[in-house]
Amino acid sequence: xxxxxxxxxxxxxxxxxxxxxxxxxxxxxxxxxxxxxxxxxxxxxxxxxxxxxxxxxxxxxxxxxxxxxxxxxxxxxxxxxxxxxxxxxxxxxxxxxxxxxxxxxxxxxxxxxxxxxxxxxxxxxxxxxxxxxxxxxxxxxxxxxxxxxxxxxxxxxxxxxxxxxxxxxxxxxxxxxxxxxxxxxxxxxxxxxxx
Amino acid sequence: xxxxxxxxxxxxxxxxxxxxxxxxxxxxxxxxxxxxxxxxxxxxxxxxxxxxxxxxxxxxxxxxxxxxxxxxxxxxxxxxxxxxxxxxxxxxxxxxxxxxxxxxxxxxxxxxxxxxxxxxxxxxxxxxxxxxxxxxxxxxxxxxxxxxxxxxxxxxxxxxxxxxxxxxxxxxxxxxxxxxxxxxxxxxxxxxxxxx
Numbered sequence: 001x002x003x004x005x006x007x008x009x010x011x012x013x014x015x016x017x018x019x020x021x022x023x024x025x026x027x028x029x030x031x032x033x034x035x036x037x038x039x040x041x042x043x044x045x046x047x048x049x050x051x052x053x054x055x056x057x058x059x060x061x062x063x064x065x066x067x068x069x070x071x072x073x074x075x076x077x078x079x080x081x082x083x084x085x086x087x088x089x090x091x092x093x094x095x096x097x098x099x100x101x102x103x104x105x106x107x108x109x110x111x112x113x114x115x116x117x118x119x120x121x122x123x124x125x126x127x128x129x130x131x132x133x134x135x136x137x138x139x140x141x142x143x144x145x146x147x148x149x150x151x152x153x154x155x156x157x158x159x160x161x162x163x164x165x166x167x168x169x170x171x172x173x174x175x176x177x178x179x180x181x182x183x184x185x186x187x188x189x190x191x192x193x194x195x
Numbered sequence: 196x197x198x199x200x201x202x203x204x205x206x207x208x209x210x211x212x213x214x215x216x217x218x219x220x221x222x223x224x225x226x227x228x229x230x231x232x233x234x235x236x237x238x239x240x241x242x243x244x245x246x247x248x249x250x251x252x253x254x255x256x257x258x259x260x261x262x263x264x265x266x267x268x269x270x271x272x273x274x275x276x277x278x279x280x281x282x283x284x285x286x287x288x289x290x291x292x293x294x295x296x297x298x299x300x301x302x303x304x305x306x307x308x309x310x311x312x313x314x315x316x317x318x319x320x321x322x323x324x325x326x327x328x329x330x331x332x333x334x335x336x337x338x339x340x341x342x343x344x345x346x347x348x349x350x351x352x353x354x355x356x357x358x359x360x361x362x363x364x365x366x367x368x369x370x371x372x373x374x375x376x377x378x379x380x381x382x383x384x385x386x387x388x389x390x391x
Contacts, residue, residue, distance in 0.1 A: 011375065018357030045386060046354050049339065052332035053250060053355045059241040064262045065234055072273045073228030 004028045006036060013043050017050060218281035226273055237265055240285050243356050247286055250339065250351040251293045260296065264289040283362035290348060290366055338388040342381050349374050350381035 004025075009032040015021050016029050033039045218239070224232035244264060248257035267288050268275075275284065342350060348367050352358040353374075360371040360378075367374060 014353045014357060015359075017354070020357060042382070042386070045382075045389070048332075048335050049350075049354050049385065052335035053246055053339075053351070059245050059258060059261060061234070061237055061241060063258070064237050064241060064265050067262060067266055068233055068237075068269045069266070071225045071228050071230055071233070073226065074230065 004032065006032060006039070009033065009036075010039055010042065013039070013046055016043065017046050214282065215277075215280045219277055222272060222275060222277075222281065225269075233269065236281070240282060241265070243282070244285055244289055247351060247356060248289050248293060250355065251290065251344075251348065252340070253293055253296060255296075260289055260292050263292055267292070279365045280362055282356075283358060283365050286352060286356070286358070286362075286366040287368075334389065335385075338385040339381075341388060342384055345369070346377050346381040346384065349377040350385070353378050 009029045012021060012025065012029050016026060021029065033043060218236065221232045221236050221239075225236070241261060244261045245257050248260045248264075253260055264285055268281075268285055275281070279287075339347060339350060345367060349363055349369075352363045352366060353360075358366070360374045363369075363374040363378075364371045367377075369377070
C-alpha cells in the first residue's frame with residue numbers, strides 16, 4: 001500500500017470534515033495537515049462553508065408525509081386482496097383450459113346438427129310424409145333445438161358443464177327430423193366461432 | 196410522534212449499520228407495508244435535501260421541491276435497485292426538479308439563453324445582493340453562489356453533505372474524475388473570492 005500523498009489528503013478533507021474516514025486514514029490525513037499550513041487553511045475554509053450552509057429553515061415533515069403515496073404492500077391490499085387475485089387467476093386459467101374442450105363439443109354438436117339438417121333437406125327432396133311432420137312439429141319438440149342454437153352461439157355455453165354438453169350432444173343425436181330453420185343455426189354457429 | 200418501541204427499534208437499526216444499509220433496511224420495511232419507515236426516511240434526508248435545494252437557488256420555497264422529491268422517490272421506491280445510495284438518488288431527483296423548474300421559468304420568461312437560466316440557478320438574488328465586508332457566513336455563501344451551476348452542485352454535495360465523488364457523479368450526471376475536477380476548481384474559486 002502506497003503512502004498517502006498531499007493530493008490524496010487534500011481530496012479527503014471533506015471526508016475528514018464529515019467523519020467518514022477510517023481511523024488509519026484519518027490519522028494519516030491529520031499528520032499531513034499538521035505539516036502543511038495551506039491544507040490546514042483549506043480545512044478551516046471547508047468548516048466555514050459547511051457551517052454557513054447549516055443554518056437553514058427547518059422542514060415541515062408532516063406536510064411531506066401527508067402527500068407520500070402508501071407503501072406498495074398497502075396499495076396491493078386495497079386494490080387487489082390476495083383472495084380476489086387468486087380467484088381472478090383461477091378464473092383466467094379456467095377460461096383458457098375450458099375453452100378448447102367446450103368448442104370441441106360444440107363443434108361436434110354443430111356437425112351433428114348439420115347432418116340432421118342435411119337429412120331434412122334430403123328427405124324434403126324425397127318429398128316423404130315424414131318431412132312434413134317434422135317441419136310442422138309442435139313447439140315442444142323444437143325446444144331442445146332452440147336451446148342448441150342458443151348454446152352454440154356464445155357466452156351461455158360457458159355456464160354449462162361438459163356433462164351437460166354431452167347430454168345435449170346425445171339429445172341432438174337422438175333427433176330424427178329437424179325443422180327447416182335448423183340450417184340457419186349453423187350459419188350463426190360458424191359466425192360465432194369465427195368471431 | 197413515533198411510538199417509543201418503534202423508535203427504539205429504529206435507533207438500534209441506525210446504530211447497527213452505515214447510512215446506506217439503514218436506508219436499504221427502511222426501504223424493505225416500507226415496501227413490506229411499514230408506513231412508519233417512510234417517516235424515518237423523510238426525517239433522515241429532508242434536512243440535507245432542503246439544504247441542497249436551497250443552495251441551488253430556487254425562486255420558491257425549497258420545501259416544495261423537497262416535498263416533490265419525496266413524492267417522486269416514494270412513488271418509485273419499490274423499483275429502487277440500490278445501485279447508488281438512497282441519499283444520492285434523492286439528491287439526483289431534487290436536482291432534476293430544480294432544473295425542470297428553472298427551464299419552465301425560463302420558458303415563461305422566454306428568450307433568455309439556457310446558460311443564463313442556469314446561472315440564475317446558482318445565484319439567488321438575496322445572496323448576491325448581500326455583499327458584506329468581512330468573511331461572515333453570508334460572504335461564504337456568496338462565494339459559493341458565484342460558482343457555476345455544476346461547480347456549485349458538486350461543491351455543496353461534497354463539502355456540505357459529505358457525498359463521495361462516486362455519489363456526486365451519479366447526482367450530477369458526470370464522472371467521478373470530472374466531479375473531482377469540478378470540486379477542486381470550485382475550491383480555488385471560493386478561496387480566491389474570500390481572499391480578494
